[in-house]
Amino acid sequence: xxxxxxxxxxxxxxxxxxxxxxxxxxxxxxxxxxxxxxxxxxxxxxxxxxxxxxxxxxxxxxxxxxxxxxxxxxxxxxxxxxxxxxxxxxxxxxxx
Amino acid sequence: xxxxxxxxxxxxxxxxxxxxxxxxxxxxxxxxxxxxxxxxxxxxxxxxxxxxxxxxxxxxxxxxxxxxxxxxxxxxxxxxxxxxxxxxxxxxxxxxxxxxxxxxxxxxxxx
Numbered sequence: 001x002x003x004x005x006x007x008x009x010x011x012x013x014x015x016x017x018x019x020x021x022x023x024x025x026x027x028x029x030x031x032x033x034x035x036x037x038x039x040x041x042x043x044x045x046x047x048x049x050x051x052x053x054x055x056x057x058x059x060x061x062x063x064x065x066x067x068x069x070x071x072x073x074x075x076x077x078x079x080x081x082x083x084x085x086x087x088x089x090x091x092x093x094x095x096x
Numbered sequence: 097x098x099x100x101x102x103x104x105x106x107x108x109x110x111x112x113x114x115x116x117x118x119x120x121x122x123x124x125x126x127x128x129x130x131x132x133x134x135x136x137x138x139x140x141x142x143x144x145x146x147x148x149x150x151x152x153x154x155x156x157x158x159x160x161x162x163x164x165x166x167x168x169x170x171x172x173x174x175x176x177x178x179x180x181x182x183x184x185x186x187x188x189x190x191x192x193x194x195x196x197x198x199x200x201x202x203x204x205x206x207x
Binding site for chain 1: 099100101102103108109145147148150151154180181
């Protein structure tokens with residue numbers, strides 16, 4: 001069962017574990033909002049080592065403002081980037 | 097931006113210069129490596145998954161990762177995965193490589 005719903009604000013965990021991870025470096029620590037709940041999939045971090053990756057983990061398409069991802073972003077203010085991220089990489093972010 | 101914790105293969109957002117838009121051809125051996133991976137990963141066999149392939153590429157190290165071509169990385173990872181799983185042995189592989197080299201040398205001499 002997916003913990004987050006479309007519109008929820010989330011922050012990507014700032015973690016740098018060894019092994020095989022599919023969370024890009026540039027998006028760690030950034031805050032965005034859930035655009036889509038995709039489905040649940042076997043965990044690639046486990047599959048990479050020949051294990052079954054179960055239980056399946058919810059995968060989300062998370063939308064970030066480009067200006068919040070890149071310090072020197074010079075494109076239009078409304079530009080966004082979508083990144084697909086597994087639930088265990090996301091934390092709730094309360095809007096203040 | 098500090099790059100502490102960034103792994104060498106995690107390149108998103110780094111300056112990479114212009115993108116080469118030109119087409120390129122694949123030598124025969126690259127097509128065979130691609131076919132090999134498709135056969136190893138298909139539903140009938142499921143011997144190597146895409147995440148295992150990628151993990152093996154990431155484990156080649158920074159120097160090899162930047163030096164090797166795309167399919168050289170693939171075939172190195174496929175080899176390591178097959179050795180890890182015991183599907184092939186180093187001895188078997190070493191003998192086959194020598195056999196192929198000998199055949200190529202013999203073929204070359206005829207020309």
